[in-house]
Amino acid sequence: MRALDLEYMLGLVPVILGYVPLTLFMALVGMALALVLASLLAVERVFKVPGLDWLVLLFISFFRGTPLLVQLFLFYYGLPQVLAFLTQINGVTAAIMGLTLHFSAYMAESIRAAIAGVDRSQWEAAQSIGMTQGQMMRRIVLPQATRIAAPTLVNYFIDMIKGTSLAFTLGVTEMMGAAQKEAAGSFRYFEAFLVVAIIYWVIVEALNQGQKRLELFLNRAYAR
Amino acid sequence: MIDIRGLTKRFGETTVIDGVDLRIAHGERVVVIGPSGTGKSTLLRCLNFLDRPQAGQISIGDLTLDAARASRAQILALRRRTAFVFQNYALFANRTAKENIMEALVTVQKQPRAEAEARALAVLAETGLSDKADSYPAALSGGQQQRVGIGRAMALHADLMLFDEPTSALDPEWVGEVLDLMRRVAARRQTMLIVTHEMQFAREIADRILFMHSGRIVESGPPEQIFGAPKDERLQRFLSRVGA
Numbered sequence: 200m201r202a203l204d205l206e207y208m209l210g211l212v213p214v215i216l217g218y219v220p221l222t223l224f225m226a227l228v229g230m231a232l233a234l235v236l237a238s239l240l241a242v243e244r245v246f247k248v249p250g251l252d253w254l255v256l257l258f259i260s261f262f263r264g265t266p267l268l269v270q271l272f273l274f275y276y277g278l279p280q281v282l283a284f285l286t287q288i289n290g291v292t293a294a295i296m297g298l299t300l301h302f303s304a305y306m307a308e309s310i311r312a313a314i315a316g317v318d319r320s321q322w323e324a325a326q327s328i329g330m331t332q333g334q335m336m337r338r339i340v341l342p343q344a345t346r347i348a349a350p351t352l353v354n355y356f357i358d359m360i361k362g363t364s365l366a367f368t369l370g371v372t373e374m375m376g377a378a379q380k381e382a383a384g385s386f387r388y389f390e391a392f393l394v395v396a397i398i399y400w401v402i403v404e405a406l407n408q409g410q411k412r413l414e415l416f417l418n419r420a421y422a423r
Numbered sequence: 424m425i426d427i428r429g430l431t432k433r434f435g436e437t438t439v440i441d442g443v444d445l446r447i448a449h450g451e452r453v454v455v456i457g458p459s460g461t462g463k464s465t466l467l468r469c470l471n472f473l474d475r476p477q478a479g480q481i482s483i484g485d486l487t488l489d490a491a492r493a494s495r496a497q498i499l500a501l502r503r504r505t506a507f508v509f510q511n512y513a514l515f516a517n518r519t520a521k522e523n524i525m526e527a528l529v530t531v532q533k534q535p536r537a538e539a540e541a542r543a544l545a546v547l548a549e550t551g552l553s554d555k556a557d558s559y560p561a562a563l564s565g566g567q568q569q570r571v572g573i574g575r576a577m578a579l580h581a582d583l584m585l586f587d588e589p590t591s592a593l594d595p596e597w598v599g600e601v602l603d604l605m606r607r608v609a610a611r612r613q614t615m616l617i618v619t620h621e622m623q624f625a626r627e628i629a630d631r632i633l634f635m636h637s638g639r640i641v642e643s644g645p646p647e648q649i650f651g652a653p654k655d656e657r658l659q660r661f662l663s664r665v666g667a
Contacts, residue, residue: 320513323473327513328527328579329503338530342517420517420559 226360229298237306262304271297294366313348346417430479441638450612454625457635463618506576510588512568514560521556546574566597586617622667
């Protein structure tokens with residue numbers, strides 16, 4: 200057994216950190232899109248739009264029922280063979296698409312549960328003052344559901360950040376890809392991947408701290 | 424003028440409102456009394472379409488709708504002419520006291536924010552809650568929440584205010600302040616339809632009392648007549664039970 204080459208690791212840190220913005224970019228864009236899509240899916244699940252409900256159920260079932268890696272390969276390597284216009288899609292776009300679709304299916308279920316958790320009296324009060332269904336959802340129900348769903352949604356965001364490492368398999372040079380390239384030259388695979396692991400860990404821990412603040416903020420209206 | 428004809432509401436096999444006819448004059452204050460489970464609250468909820476009646480006609484001012492065929496737009500129009508005060512207050516939990524009152528003014532009536540805010544603050548002053556304008560419902564007592572709930576309904580300047588047992592969920596110590604506020608609303612000759620178990624209050628503010636039993640209005644008349652010379656035997660029994 201040889202000792203860890205700490206000097207090599209320290210030298211690698213700034214190199215890998217250079218790819219953190221790309222990781223965060225994929226995760227943030229994916230999360231924003233997934234939130235929008237998941238909210239739409241959840242609202243459909245609550246109101247059960249005739250003719251659309253089975254499609255939404257099928258979507259959720261497929262994207263929860265198959266591995267993210269398989270979905271990414273389907274999008275990036277598979278679909279362009281069927282749909283010609285997709286050949287121009289680059290790895291980053293494909294990764295964001297895959298992460299969005301995959302996580303929106305999970306998030307839709309937790310948002311749906313959160314919507315169901317908003318007290319009936321809140322819906323009735325909104326209806327009684329003559330709000331349309333859209334106004335009621337946007338102004339009263341969804342904001343309150345957000346608070347209920349927030350802890351789980353932050354968890355999905357953490358999963359999504361870690362999920363961006365799979366973009367490596369689509370030829371994207373992100374943190375994993377960079378580490379792989381560095382290690383291929385130095386043969387210090389353990390050190391290289393350990394640096395990647397530690398950087399992910401630090402990002403996720405920082406987010407956990409952020410989650411505590413977010414929950415305090417979201418709970419401000421409910422404090423006695 | 425509010426005119427309700429043949430209003431019928433069934434839950435499954437049970438008929439809760441059995442063809443109720445009711446006319447309420449502008450500025451009239453009508454109190455509904457009767458035993459639990461006789462459809463008093465359902466009557467109010469049907470007038471706001473929180474419960475959808477199966478049959479009947481509801482006219483408020485120039486709006487007339489047929490319950491069986493009411494369109495979404497008609498239901499919204501009806502709700503915008505009525506204001507509802509809930510037993511459990513039902514304040515928007517994500518809005519401060521002031522924002523609770525502003526919400527309908529801004530979102531539904533499309534008033535400019537500044538105007539809506541001014542009206543909300545004026546209403547809060549009337550309810551005696553100016554110092555609670557920026558408090559969220561969770562930080563208010565039951566009595567304060569219900570006063571905001573009544574303020575939210577007052578601000579709408581609705582043709583008809585519906586009160587669904589507004590003091591039933593309150594601790595006894597808060598009942599007085601809520602009834603006081605309702606007295607002030609009544610003093611303005613606001614058209615009101617109130618379901619309550621507060622008999623003394625009903626006697627005091629009502630122009631007319633309706634006694635409901637099994638989904639029907641069995642007897643109606645001015646308070647002196649209902650409390651002083653009840654005709655229907657079920658009303659007599661009810662009054663002796665509640666000690667009025």
